[in-house]
Amino acid sequence: MLRIRTVVLLLSVGMLAQPALAQKTVTASEAKDHVGEVATVCGEVVSTHYAASTKGQPTFLNLDKPYPNPVFTVLIWGSNRSKFGTPENHYKGKHICATGKITEYRDRPEIVADKPEQIKLDSR
Helix, strand or coil: CHHHHHHHHHHHHHHHCCCCCCCEEEECCCHHHHCCCEEEEEEEEEEEEECCCCCCCCEEEEECCCCCCCCEEEEECHHHHCCCCCHHHHCCCCEEEEEEECEEECCEEEEECCCHHHEEECCC
């Protein structure tokens, strides 16, 4: 019985020591099928907008299709904006990958980026 417990314990520890599974990576157009999941979404920033006079001072990075019909949006709230510099200029026209929980706003998928590490330039 002691041997069985020892084997079970060693197997359990071995499973815990396994590296975490890699994040799922999806395209901007696939993101709508992954709402509620944590994933990495990649696409080209084709339009941006810093709404300085709007409540919360959001910055929008729209992927693959420009506003008013973006395929996917990365949202940066004004309270976190200083961490990113001027994201509407820095990311515009670039291919990026954003990691976080995919949510939906007005039937469109988005990720709220709280820190710069969530957005990486994609070297396509």
